[in-house]
Every structure is written in C-alpha cells, then in structure tokens.
Amino acid sequence: MIKTTSLGDVIHNLPVITDIKAALPEMQIDWVVEESFADIPRLHPGVDAIIRVAVRRWRKHLLQAATWHEIRQTRHQLQTHHYDAIIDTQGLLKSALIGKQARGIYHGQDRASAREPWASWLYQHRHPVLRGQHAVTRNRELAARALGYNIPTNPPDYGIHAGAPDASLQLPSRYIVGLHATSRDSKLWPEQHWVTLGNALLQQGLTLVLPWGNASEEARAQRIASAVAGSVVLPRLRLTQLAAAIGHSQAAIGVDTGLVHLAAALNLPTVAIYTDTDPKLTGVLAQHAEKICNLGGQGQVPEVSAVLEALAHVTH
Incomplete structure (x- = not known):
C-alpha cells in the first residue's frame, strides 16, 4: 500500500486494510508512509510491516550524504520482496514514483481519476475511480478493483483501537x-x-x-x-x-x-x-x-x- 500523507489521507486508507483482510485473509500487507504518520498504520493489526519515507525532510537536505543514504535504504526495503500487488491510493506523482521503486504489479487510478493525472503513466494497471466520491470510498474502490474482490458497500471499518491513556x-x-x-x-x-x-x-x-x-x-x-x-x-x-x-x-x-x-x-x-x-x-x-x-x-x-x-x- 502506498499512502504517505497527510494525516487525514492516511486515516482514510485504514478501511482498505480491513477490506483486504476480509476478502483475502492470508494476504500480507506492507504500507509505505511518511515517517511523521507511521503511528497510524501501526494501529491496524492487518498491517504486517511499515516502510517509512521522509520526503518532506529529504527535500530540505538533498545536498547531505545522510539523505541519500536513507533514500538508498528505503529503496532497498521496497525491493526486498516481489509483491503480488503494489497499490498507490494517493494518486500523486510523488507517491507513484515511490511505488515505482518496488517490485511487483503496480496498480493506481487512471488519468481521469488520479489527483495528478501524470501519476497514472507510472502504473501498469490503471483503474477508473469516479471523482466526486468521498476519499474513503475511492480508496476502497481502487483496492477492490486492483485485487479483484467485490467493491465493498458496507460502512467503513477502520480496524483500530486506542490504548489506555498515559x-x-x-x-x-x-x-x-x-x-x-x-x-x-x-x-x-x-x-x-x-x-x-x-x-x-x-x-x-x-x-x-x-x-x-x-x-x-x-x-x-x-x-x-x-x-x-x-x-x-x-x-x-x-x-x-x-x-x-x-x-x-x-x-x-x-x-x-x-x-x-x-x-x-x-x-x-x-x-x-x-x-x-x-x-x-x-x-x-x-x-x-x-x-x-x-x-x-x-x-x-x-x-x-x-x-x-x-x-x-x-x-x-
């Protein structure tokens, strides 16, 4: 799963994990997310691994060797496995470029659906997802089309629970x-x-x-x-x-x-x-x-x- 930012967008992607685990219980799911929001996918028991990126921080320090070392490490993480599916629900050029580094069949929204149409050129499979729908609904529809299960019509289940306050x-x-x-x-x-x-x-x-x-x-x-x-x-x-x-x-x-x-x-x-x-x-x-x-x-x-x-x- 590629959904890196922002906080609300990351939260809107949580029901996708619940849907996938309901339709394909044996599926293992990794999630690529901006480092400052990594705590959110960690709350969902259906997420197996978090791959953190730091695009916001990297942009500010592109001339530093440490930045490029982190980028190479992240690329190595993305290429560790050959994925059955890579799904970019963000629909931005930056998220599409991140997902392109991983190995596997790449899915995203088609040109008419993506928030940034140029992103669609990087996907191997481009899916129509009607605009004008709520963001949660669009995420769920894209994942269903990419993985071949019925588009869900039930209310979204975010699948997370809060721990006890400090x-x-x-x-x-x-x-x-x-x-x-x-x-x-x-x-x-x-x-x-x-x-x-x-x-x-x-x-x-x-x-x-x-x-x-x-x-x-x-x-x-x-x-x-x-x-x-x-x-x-x-x-x-x-x-x-x-x-x-x-x-x-x-x-x-x-x-x-x-x-x-x-x-x-x-x-x-x-x-x-x-x-x-x-x-x-x-x-x-x-x-x-x-x-x-x-x-x-x-x-x-x-x-x-x-x-x-x-x-x-x-x-x-």
Missing part, C-alpha cells in the same frame, strides 16, 4: 477533546466560539481538553483555556498517545483536521466543523453514522448552538 496525563473523568488546530487559518473556528463552547460544556459537567502540535497551536490552546475554568491543555504527544487520549473521551469536537478523522476512526462520537472545505468529499465518515455529524461547509461558520445540538445528537 496515567501521567491525569485526564478528567468526563471530558470532550477540542481539536481546534488545523493546517490553514481559513479552516479555523473562532477562538471565542471555543471559549463559549467550553463554558457551555462546563455547565454539563464536561471538561474541555485541548491538544496541540506546534507553538502557535499551543498558544491558541492556552488562550482558550485561560477563559474556560478547569479546561486542560495537554502536553505535546505522539500520535499513539494522542489517539489514546482521544479514544477515552466522551466525544470529540474538531475542525477540518486529520485528528477529527482519527476520532471518527476510533468510533468516538464526533462533531466536525467545516468553514472552508466541502464535507461531502472529505467530511468525517464513520462505521456508525449515528455517531458523527459534519457541520458547515465552504464559507460557513457554524454557531456554538449548532455544535452543542450536534453533540447532544451524537452522544444520545
């Missing part, structure tokens, strides 16, 4: 994870909305818990926490640690970010807030539809009252 975090007994950070400012929900939400949750006996991944996200979390009594700002955590913290909450509320998809993948009641993207294509999609709610869309800013109503609906 006791040192001293998490509250009842809490909501507020996934406030995202890759673009246009996807953010206003800080004052988070403050209003946190205070409303407090009235319901729920604590707002705020993770973060960089300095600006930590600063935002601290500003929100300073205005919401009892709220908790987590320390910086690895993805597996954060998955455990998310998985043991009462529910997750988050903007368009990979972590909100992780919450849904863990079968957690989840409210996803969209302000700059179309949830029909990349919204939260869960095994149990009644546990999730996508709010908003391009140019929309959902009100706090709508989020609280949605939370009550998914946790009833």
